[in-house]
Amino acid sequence: MSGPPLPLIENYLRETSFWQVANIGWGCKLDPKLISAFVEKWKLETHTFHLPCRECIITLENVQLQLGLPVDGSVLTGSAQFSD
Template structure:
């Protein structure tokens, strides 16, 4: 299921410092379940995603 982000998800993105991500793909279908999963696994104290296979950090090189 894809569609616009819910206001709750947009708030989480803003609180985590990723507010601009809510605007990416406007007019495109985004997987809200995928975005929700990443939000749930984001750890702001370490700036990493905790995934089942390890810990990941996004760097400027990745962007």
């Protein structure tokens, strides 16, 4: 991990409710063997994990719920453009 986000962009991350997302994993030790095991189970064609017990799909709703991201704003696609 490279450390927390730079103070220069902290306000932007907080305004867009992405501050907590930018800090995920900071200060945590990642287990390369565990990550490799999950990568081996990922099926690119179907965007799912194929585990011994059954297939597991991670949806955008799952990500939103786990990270506590707000979904009540405008959709952002392509380049971000900020306006006042």
